Amino acid sequence: MKISTRFSDSIHILAFIDIYQGIIPLTSNNIASSIETSPVVVRRLMSTLNKAGLINTTHGTADPELAKATKDISLYDVFLAIEGDAPLFAIDERTNPQCIVGGNIQETLNEYYHQAETAAKAKLAATSLQDIIDTIRVKQARKEALQRKKQS
């Protein structure tokens, strides 16, 4: 059950690259301090995103770039890159094949779980990195407006 924070952290990295490119150097160190994790963890994830064709990195130099436009990268693309075909619901692979239930429940649950997973993945596929960035910017603008109010 439960998808690891790698998925969330990967979206974080992609949004960070888009928002901070040209503003600060996009080193694994700088990205790591935004996620509050270690640079190695960031490099691991970026390496995976690179191999999946979502970003372009260069060995030895900072400043990775998004390989596609933000509107053309969906959350499902990121999910696939990081988690592959990992299921959202875990099937117990060790049930008694002699039993009517134990012998058929795995295949059965697999069918229904697959339907639920597909529904969730469709939503992820319908959400782009641009949507995420837009939402982040709206929330940030709201925060800043509120803070200006307090100060006056």
Next chain:
Amino acid sequence: MKISTRFSDSIHILAFIDIYQGIIPLTSNNIASSIETSPVVVRRLMSTLNKAGLINTTHGTADPELAKATKDISLYDVFLAIEGDAPLFAIDERTNPQCIVGGNIQETLNEYYHQAETAAKAKLAATSLQDIIDTIRVKQARKEALQRKKQS
């Protein structure tokens, strides 16, 4: 971390109760041998299902009963009983609030993840224990038919 099969095992228990009631004694031991786990694990799950009002158990005696008709128990009812509001996608709770991305990504992902989770949960809600049992029985009948063929 380690993925949980409690949800699947709980559906297994419910299906087992319905299919084997009156045929074999529904002890935690018998159920455990179908799931290939220990009786204590089964009792733990059954205790939770009991408290959630999905089954009725009696301390000291075997043969728990489903508290509702199989068509009136949905997979989402079971999920809620076992997992509560546990999210399917983990948000990294520790990101840098000073950063535009780190300070807004949690809320942002929460919104989009919630959409995906709701879509998945809707599918679970649309699937009843009766659907699961029907599918198990069809698969079992198919297996038995195939075996008869081999023998002749």
Next chain:
DNA sequence: CTATTTGTAACTTTAACTGTTACAATAGCT
């Protein structure tokens, strides 16, 4: 050619789930 950075391997730590042991509490039977 030096400083910086990525990429990766190997290892440790941490968190959560699964399994085990133990035992009190309850029910049903004789």
Next chain:
DNA sequence: AGCTATTGTAACAGTTAAAGTTACAAATAG
């Protein structure tokens, strides 16, 4: 009443996957 089987739970041990750490080779840029 006493015996047996069973549930319900607590406490603990074992297992597994993720996250973090250390170390270092390989690549780039000045």
